[in-house]
Amino acid sequence: xxxxxxxVLDDGALVGLSRREMRASLDTLEAMASHLGARVExxxxxxxxxxxxxxxxxxxxxxxxxxxxxxxxLPPASRASSSLPDISICPSKLHPQRLYDxxx
Numbered sequence: 001x002x003x004x005x006x007x008v009l010d011d012g013a014l015v016g017l018s019r020r021e022m023r024a025s026l027d028t029l030e031a032m033a034s035h036l037g038a039r040v041e042x043x044x045x046x047x048x049x050x051x052x053x054x055x056x057x058x059x060x061x062x063x064x065x066x067x068x069x070x071x072x073x074l075p076p077a078s079r080a081s082s083s084l085p086d087i088s089i090c091p092s093k094l095h096p097q098r099l100y101d102x103x104x
Contacts, residue, residue: 004029006022006025006026007022007046007048014046014048015048016048026040026042
């Protein structure tokens, strides 16, 4: 099993990805996994919100969304804290399914 966390910095800070970036990342992982006879399984999705106090371009009407951060957009205390992996790649003879359809 391999664990791949998408949108998480090395120090555990959540930075997020846009829906398009998440789709592209999952497509890439699925393509790599299929060559190995494995499948990709999304174990957990965390919605990252803009943090107006740190992002001058964010408005109070910004809705929660998965997004890429160009700078600090989360409170410093925001860290990945679960022991569950975000995505795992497991050996399987099953064809990988389109996992990003289940992302909010």
